[in-house]
Amino acid sequence: MSASLAKALRILTVLGDGPASLDELATQLEVHKTTVLRLLRTLADEHFVHRDAQHRYHLGAQLFELSSRGLDQREVRSIAAPHLLAFNRAHGHTTHLSELVGSEIVYIDKLESHDHVRMASRVGLRGPVHSTAAGKVLLADLPPAAAAQVLDGADLSARTPNTIIDRDAYLDELARVREQGWAQDREENEPSINCIGAPVRGAAGTVVAAVSVSVPSIVATYDQLIELVPSLLAVTGTISRDHGWRPTREDHSR
Amino acid sequence: MSASLAKALRILTVLGDGPASLDELATQLEVHKTTVLRLLRTLADEHFVHRDAQHRYHLGAQLFELSSRGLDQREVRSIAAPHLLAFNRAHGHTTHLSELVGSEIVYIDKLESHDHVRMASRVGLRGPVHSTAAGKVLLADLPPAAAAQVLDGADLSARTPNTIIDRDAYLDELARVREQGWAQDREENEPSINCIGAPVRGAAGTVVAAVSVSVPSIVATYDQLIELVPSLLAVTGTISRDHGWRPTREDHSR
DNA sequence: TGCAACGTTGCGTATTTTGCAGCGCTGGTT
DNA sequence: AACCAGCGCTGCAAAATACGCAACGTTGCA
Numbered sequence: 091m092s093a094s095l096a097k098a099l100r101i102l103t104v105l106g107d108g109p110a111s112l113d114e115l116a117t118q119l120e121v122h123k124t125t126v127l128r129l130l131r132t133l134a135d136e137h138f139v140h141r142d143a144q145h146r147y148h149l150g151a152q153l154f155e156l157s158s159r160g161l162d163q164r165e166v167r168s169i170a171a172p173h174l175l176a177f178n179r180a181h182g183h184t185t186h187l188s189e190l191v192g193s194e195i196v197y198i199d200k201l202e203s204h205d206h207v208r209m210a211s212r213v214g215l216r217g218p219v220h221s222t223a224a225g226k227v228l229l230a231d232l233p234p235a236a237a238a239q240v241l242d243g244a245d246l247s248a249r250t251p252n253t254i255i256d257r258d259a260y261l262d263e264l265a266r267v268r269e270q271g272w273a274q275d276r277e278e279n280e281p282s283i284n285c286i287g288a289p290v291r292g293a294a295g296t297v298v299a300a301v302s303v304s305v306p307s308i309v310a311t312y313d314q315l316i317e318l319v320p321s322l323l324a325v326t327g328t329i330s331r332d333h334g335w336r337p338t339r340e341d342h343s344r
Numbered sequence: 345m346s347a348s349l350a351k352a353l354r355i356l357t358v359l360g361d362g363p364a365s366l367d368e369l370a371t372q373l374e375v376h377k378t379t380v381l382r383l384l385r386t387l388a389d390e391h392f393v394h395r396d397a398q399h400r401y402h403l404g405a406q407l408f409e410l411s412s413r414g415l416d417q418r419e420v421r422s423i424a425a426p427h428l429l430a431f432n433r434a435h436g437h438t439t440h441l442s443e444l445v446g447s448e449i450v451y452i453d454k455l456e457s458h459d460h461v462r463m464a465s466r467v468g469l470r471g472p473v474h475s476t477a478a479g480k481v482l483l484a485d486l487p488p489a490a491a492a493q494v495l496d497g498a499d500l501s502a503r504t505p506n507t508i509i510d511r512d513a514y515l516d517e518l519a520r521v522r523e524q525g526w527a528q529d530r531e532e533n534e535p536s537i538n539c540i541g542a543p544v545r546g547a548a549g550t551v552v553a554a555v556s557v558s559v560p561s562i563v564a565t566y567d568q569l570i571e572l573v574p575s576l577l578a579v580t581g582t583i584s585r586d587h588g589w590r591p592t593r594e595d596h597s598r
Numbered sequence: 599t600g601c602a603a604c605g606t607t608g609c610g611t612a613t614t615t616t617g618c619a620g621c622g623c624t625g626g627t628t
Numbered sequence: 629a630a631c632c633a634g635c636g637c638t639g640c641a642a643a644a645t646a647c648g649c650a651a652c653g654t655t656g657c658a
Binding site: 346347348365366367377378381399 | 603604605606614615
């Protein structure tokens with residue numbers, strides 16, 4: 091493994107919390123100043139960090155550009171964007187678009203709630219597959235072997251008292267999700283946050299992404315959230331069709 | 345300088361063009377496979393890249409998260425966002441929000457044109473200070489010494505036949521921008537693209553960012569673009585006030 | 599079944615990074 | 629004005645590290 095690279099990446103991660111000076115970084119990372127300095131220089135050469143006039147370091151433009159390009163490469167994101175915008179505008183709740191990456195989900199787009207109570211999530215954040223509606227949606231349609239492999243790599247720990255931690259119980263839950271075509275999360279991932287999610291399908295019929303709506307229980311009750319399911323399914327259906335999916339008879343019957 | 349870190353950063357940059365396999369990366373970077381492999385492993389450990397089931401490497405979630413955090417740290421971006429959205433919706437042209445970083449400008453937000461002719465720019469992209477309306481705006485209000493320092497570090501090469509490459513002529517242009525309160529770019533940065541820009545000011549009255557509108561000459565003539573100046577100044581004025589700026593008498597007289 | 603392409607590993611060498619000690623600058627204090 | 633403290637930065641020698649080689653395992657294709 092490359093130790094110096096790992097240090098440099100940790101520098102970037104620390105800078106994600108905000109700008110920092112050379113020895114703030116050094117003390118926080120417990121690396122000698124001179125080492126940090128040289129890593130920062132290389133990072134700055136490639137525009138991954140920037141040093142301002144007060145000798146403080148910031149995350150650099152290259153990071154923003156790479157992220158922008160990487161997000162654009164997920165074609166589902168651009169296809170979904172206008173539909174998600176309209177959907178979010180209609181009901182005003184925090185809406186996420188997620189993909190399965192390894193044994194975790196990654197938020198690849200986020201639309202903010204219209205409330206002043208905002209969620210701490212953001213694009214690029216990773217989340218567990220077992221305690222989120224998006225995770226359930228992304229796993230439900232996987233071949234059993236593939237799902238098993240994902241679960242092998244996943245951390246199935248309890249995030250709240252409601253989290254499903256038993257593997258068999260979780261597989262039952264996946265069957266339910268597959269059956270009804272959408273997933274719920276009743277304060278399983280975060281206390282006081284309920285969530286519903288539905289799949290976006292590609293041309294081959296496989297699930298390529300998940301759209302989920304997260305609502306604090308103080309803002310709406312679980313029952314009120316469930317009322318959104320039809321419009322959620324409508325929007326994921328539209329996105330799926332835009333993405334090349336053609337409904338089968340079986341799907342129609344649902 | 346840290347050679348291995350530089351290689352790793354180049355790997356990320358190459359991955360910005362799209363997913364790649366191990367030895368696509370190795371041949372493209374002219375680095376031995378084994379080296380690339382180990383760097384990729386470290387990058388993957390920190391979630392800067394992700395390896396899919398087909399052993400292809402993609403940009404990772406951590407990159408997206410850092411970018412999202414870094415962009416959020418620019419408070420001007422969140423303040424400007426709603427106003428830029430409304431502004432963009434009203435006239436439908438590509439709109440950028442930029443900051444001065446070193447001797448270049450960096451796009452920290454972008455709103456797409458409503459036309460199908462889109463621009464190749466993106467958030468995080470860097471651009472020259474001397475040939476862009478945003479660059480002129482960001483330099484115009486700098487103290488002469490600071491502006492000189494920026495220009496010392498800048499590449500003042502000709503980007504089109506119209507680019508101002510003479511330093512004194514450019515300083516004259518800056519005086520004009522300062523005088524009229526906004527800047528133009530008449531195919532100085534890209535052929536067939538005209539641009540206007542205006543400053544966003546902070547509480548201290550200093551210019552903290554620039555809003556610019558870019559329009560291909562096939563979509564609108566230069567004169568038509570100029571007609572947008574009043575509404576551009578209106579939106580930058582609003583953003584500036586939201587950002588804590590209080591107009592002085594001098595500013596009112598303009 | 600054989601071949602080819604690709605990803606992967608172990609190991610010795612040598613390049614790199616590292617930490618130390620010290621220098622110079624800047625900004626604040628008496 | 630002069631001093632001090634804090635911080636960024638450099639040269640050098642030691643040592644840890646990454647590197648490249650050669651070879652192996654696996655997968656997919658002819």
